[in-house]
Amino acid sequence: MPSALITGITGQDGLYLAELLLSKGYDVHGLVRGQNNPKGWLVEQHLPDVKLHYGDLTDMSSLMRALRESDPDEVYNLGAVSFVAYSWENAQLTTDVTAKGVLNLLEALRLHAGDRPEHVRFYQASSSEMFGKVQETPQHERTLLWPRSPYGVSKVFGHHMTINYRESYGMHASSGILFNHESPRRGPEFVTRKISQAVARIHLGLQEDVVLGNLDAERDWGFAGDYVEAMWLMLQQPAADDYVVATGETHSIRDFLDIAFAHVGVDDWGPYVRQDPRFMRPAEVDTLIGDASKAREVLGWKPKVSFPDLVAMMVEADLDAIRQGW
Structure with missing residues (x-):
């Protein structure tokens, strides 16, 4: 039975991804910040088979503990301060969680994997907000990033740090540049x-x-339930890479x-x-507006809703x- 650890599991993407992985026979673990997390009940009530671990992206020791306890084959980093408007009001917190939190998790994962850095596959939730002041239309994986919010800047840091760990340490680390995706769980x-x-x-x-x-x-709006399938497909590829996930509308x-x-x-x-x-x-x-040609051709993914x-x-x-x- 493969195992997976999901940060940000109480968000809409985390819930849909956990459902998908459970349906595929995974042993699913979720990282929850604080023992009294106001959304923890969502996982406990709707996904009782998920095992929860308490930790924080700003606390590397808790990430090491969660990795040790879950011993995952795949790690999905969906945790972030994700409301763009809030990021102007709390730029430092956004940076600590959404930017430096990625570095903390990558470093914890590198230490956990030891001399087998490719053994645990890593997914980073990058964002179309990284394109910001768009330099070309539609946007694809090679489009220049020009973020226009503290959130977007933080996502750019996490995106490039994921690429750096992939290139520096041989980690199977992929980023999904997801365009806006919504659902009743938003x-x-x-x-x-x-x-x-x-x-x-x-x-x-x-x-x-x-x-x-x-x-x-x-x-470019799509359905979150479709987009988590693309996340999973990225970690099933023999080589890690970055993919735009979008509808093209x-x-x-x-x-x-x-x-x-x-x-x-x-x-x-x-x-x-x-x-x-x-x-x-x-x-x-x-x-x-995203160009998801690469995801269609390599992953065989396309939106359904x-x-x-x-x-x-x-x-x-x-x-x-x-x-x-x-």
């Missing part, structure tokens, strides 16, 4: 889930409107609003949406949750 602080929850509440008469920032920002916040409100029978969402400068980024990333189906899925899930009193 945190409510993210704009997509903020919209889907608001649409559900407005439809049920529990909310009058939703306040947003830039409605013209464009993103771009949509604006307005497009997301169109489909979300149409799902509950509203054609004109104007009266229900307000804009507030407080929700504008200090440095905006206007348009992101379309953008309209993704939006409808999220709104419907929030409608069900509200009706059931969640």
Whole structure:
């Protein structure tokens, strides 16, 4: 039975990845920060077969302990301070976790593996936010990185550190440059889930409107459940490498609003949406669209859930949750 350790297991990607690995017969371990982690119950309730370990990406000794206890064949580093807007308010914490945390885990893994650095395969969750002020469209693995937020800068550090450990120590270390991926499990602080929850509440008469920032920002949105399959496929390859994971389609916040409100029978969402400068980024990333040709050709991966189906899925899930009193 292969074993895997997942950091950030309480996030949407961690939950979907754990489900995927369990379905493939893995012995799955998850790293949880703090014994009273507010999201730890999600894993314990929905994935009781996952073994949890307590640790922190900023504490290398706890990472060494988790590696020793789980003895994984594969390590997936999904842990990060991942809300971009928050990264301006807490740039140092974002850097400590999202940037230096990658170095801590890579170094802990190198020491754990000893004279067999390729024995444990490593996945780093890189991000399309690394492209920031995009220098070409669409973005691929060789596109110049120009991050526009502390989060993006931190992801660039982790991305290049993963490449450095691969080239310096022969580690099987791959990075997935994932473009925006959403699901009903997305945190409510993210704009997509903020919209889907608001649409559900407005439809049920529990909310009058939703306040947003830039409605013209464009993103390449896919389904998180599809994207974790790409993560797994990367670690099944004979050689480590970096891959863009994306749909190749771009949509604006307005497009997301169109489909979300149409799902509950509203054609004109104007009266229900307000804009507030407080929700504008200090440095905006206007348009992101990925070229996932390499992932298609090498990994045999392609997205299954379309953008309209993704939006409808999220709104419907929030409608069900509200009706059931969640």
